[in-house]
Amino acid sequence: EAGVAQSPRYKIIEKRQSVAFWCNPISGHATLYWYQQILGQGPKLLIQFQNNGVVDDSQLPKDRFSAERLKGVDSTLKIQPAKLEDSAVYLCASSLILGGVAYEQYFGPGTRLTVT
Amino acid sequence: QQQVKQSPQSLIVQKGGISIINCAYENTAFDYFPWYQQFPGKGPALLIAIRPDVSEKKEGRFTISFNKSAKQFSLHIMDSQPGDSATYFCAASIVGGKLIFGQGTELSVKP
Numbered sequence: 001e002a003g004v005a006q007s008p009r010y011k012i013i014e015k016r017q018s019v020a021f022w023c024n025p026i027s028g029h030a031t032l033y034w035y036q037q038i039l040g041q042g043p044k045l046l047i048q049f050q051n052n053g054v055v056d057d058s059q060l061p062k063d064r065f066s067a068e069r070l071k072g073v074d075s076t077l078k079i080q081p082a083k084l085e086d087s088a089v090y091l092c093a094s095s096l097i098l099g100g101v102a103y104e105q106y107f108g109p110g111t112r113l114t115v116t
Numbered sequence: 117q118q119q120v121k122q123s124p125q126s127l128i129v130q131k132g133g134i135s136i137i138n139c140a141y142e143n144t145a146f147d148y149f150p151w152y153q154q155f156p157g158k159g160p161a162l163l164i165a166i167r168p169d170v171s172e173k174k175e176g177r178f179t180i181s182f183n184k185s186a187k188q189f190s191l192h193i194m195d196s197q198p199g200d201s202a203t204y205f206c207a208a209s210i211v212g213g214k215l216i217f218g219q220g221t222e223l224s225v226k227p
Contacts, residue, residue: 033214035215040221042122042220043160043205045214048213054205091159104162105150105215107159107160107161109158110159112160
């Protein structure tokens with residue numbers, strides 16, 4: 001079974017530029033998560049989707065971050081404009097739902113973003 | 117109340133020794149407690165998880181001990197190996213919801 005795929009793996013941009021990250025979850029996983037992991041810290045949830053609906057985006061900086069999950073499969077996370085403090089690894093995770101309950105979250109390799 | 121506090125921040129263990137990492141939480145609504153292992157340049161990988169209806173879960177060399185009354189849980193790695201050298205994160209959630217991660221423990225197992 002293929003894991004969670006993410007691209008690109010690395011991205012370097014200047015502040016005030018825009019950037020987009022792509023995630024393809026494990027086949028059949030209805031729930032998709034985007035986490036931000038700053039160096040030396042644990043991941044922090046940015047947004048959670050169930051199918052193509054948003055479940056939790058309470059910690060997403062909506063003035064600059066946006067995310068979508070069209071057709072309930074792939075997802076894109078965008079930052080516009082980027083700030084220096086956005087330098088981090090952006091992790092995508094997915095989980096299966098059975099009987100209305102979401103189970104273990106499986107993470108992709110992440111995209112390392114450097115804002116200069 | 118949403119925090120998960122993890123200690124120690126770093127840990128050095130000799131090969132064959134026992135590695136112990138501790139976590140504490142405040143939100144009594146949490147009902148799912150996983151541990152993740154992360155190697156440099158990789159995403160976190162699920163190692164082992166426990167729900168609060170049991171006090172211990174063992175999978176191979178990895179054991180979670182859970183103390184519901186103290187709101188604490190820990191990871192024990194028996195017979196630690198150099199290949200176990202990685203960063204370990206505890207986490208907590210309400211099942212199906214977002215994971216709240218601890219700050220991480222960098223484990224180094226010396227040969």
